[in-house]
Amino acid sequence: MQSIVLVITINLRETRVIQSNPEAEMWRLPAWAAHGTDAHEMIVPLPWGLGYGILRMLGIACVVAVYGDSESSVKQVIKSSSVSFLATCIIREIFLGVYLQVVLDLDETLVCAYESSSLPATVRTQAIEAGLHCFDMECISSEKDAQGRQRMNRVTVFERPGLHEFLQQTSEFADLILFTAGLEGYAKPLVDRIDAHNRFCHRLYRPSTVNTEYRDHVKDLSCLSTDFRKIVLVDNNPYSFLLQPLNGIPCLTFSARQPVDNQLMGVIFPLLKHLSLQKDVRPALYDTFHMPEWFQRNGIPDSVGQAR
Template sequence: MAELTRAEVYMPRSMQVWRALLNWLAFFLQIFAQIIRAVGQYPLLSSSSATTTETPTSTSTHRFKRLPVVDSTEIESPATVEIAAVLDSPVPAGDDSIEKLTVVLDLDETLVCAYETSSLPLTLRSQATDAGLKWFELECVSSDKEFDGKPKISYVTVFERPGLQEFLNGLSEFAELVLFTAGLEGYARPLVDRIDKENRFSLRLYRPSTICTEYREHVKDLSRLSKNLCRTVIVDNNPFSFLLQPLNGIPCIPFSAGQPHDTQLLDVLLPLLKNLSLQNDVRPFLYDKFRMPEWFQKQGIPASGWSV
């Protein structure tokens, strides 16, 4: 018995080396798994996918962050003259009061974020709930078919961006609201029914209303909504959605369930839109704040790729 014990203790050196290597490998694999979980491997339902439940697409690789104010003197912009012509153009004459502001709102990652219920970890939902984030489950009709030919039913968990209802209520007091999403109607319509029971949106537009350009799909052309772009803005977490009217766009920080204390709607967007409602022409103000035409040019989209 003592000999057996000594044989176990005094292993060949090669075996000790291999055991040490395996232990280190297991250690690094645990660290790597923790890093993956920390950054969040749970896919949001993107509004630019080809399925009803909106899985991520190539647009997610162009994640947009808050735009810095760029010094236009550092950029040789071929569109300078065109932009100046728009900003200096006279505002259409009207009555004593200016026309009501039209605010076009994106849905996914702007007002809400949505996940396939089957792939959503209970821990993420519990953490969001404990932090006060409102959520609900949604049953929507997919464009896919079951084996028997019946429409496939998808189940989605939707998280509301903090302050959503207060934001829509406050905004509806001074603006006309339009919902414009690249999501399919089978998914988006029942979702909007849940968050807008008061019918604050005067118009709802889905993926078929978007257009395809040389540079991006699912682009939202504001000229199809209003003839007066002086009083029209669009809020979207994906700036490529409004590349046809860069002077009317407000880039929004994307929202996910991991951001339960987000304050963008009430602290940033609502005051900004209230200010814009007092402007005769929103485009000079938004150009000075975001410099979107220059940003698009940095993304490789020349002035000919968007219209002003």
């Protein structure tokens, strides 16, 4: 029997998913999809032939219908720009099961970048000779000139070995999310270059980070999910996952001065593949990294992470 999902986005903070089949008299909203409501289950009398125009009259901003239950058709809808990020997660859960969400840092995790004017020629030459791929780009600076206009910076970006293979293979079993403490004016054109195939389903920049008593620009995963069983953050800075220490994967810092590197495909990818098979990533990550104890040794009480 064909499955049908109607995704209704009422506003930016409220998404409803109604699942049924052609022979059903009513559309039923599963209890797990009723986030933000007090209802344990919603039954909405929407007839099969209800048109888009009527839904618009009801004040519904965006409607997407999915016909069929093949994996390819679901993935096609997931990639649609008209579907909210929350809705894509719910659609994927309905049809494909709960996917692992892999949140990736940018600088010194996937790439390293330097102001072109201050990059020593010997570092660039040695990195290229060692096989690193690099490119130059212009980005918007956070500073302004004497006339109040935004400055432009020219930077040289080195890609971590295995970057494109890592993104391609990891995207086959996980949702990739870019979360950087960098400003959008710098990070967006950079990510556009390294993610030409749009493998990141969501991007977050510095305004999405939070400041805490112990560190600034912390990446709070609660802005992406309220269920921490299937979400991880890969970052060279462990303080980035201070609020969810059991979901963090620390990696070695990537630098053009140390071009021989196998972190992405040799270390991180096998771990992510293993975690994708777990019902809850936190026990495995605790056994591997013991991050709560690491934070305690560095002066941050365990209660900070437990509060989330």
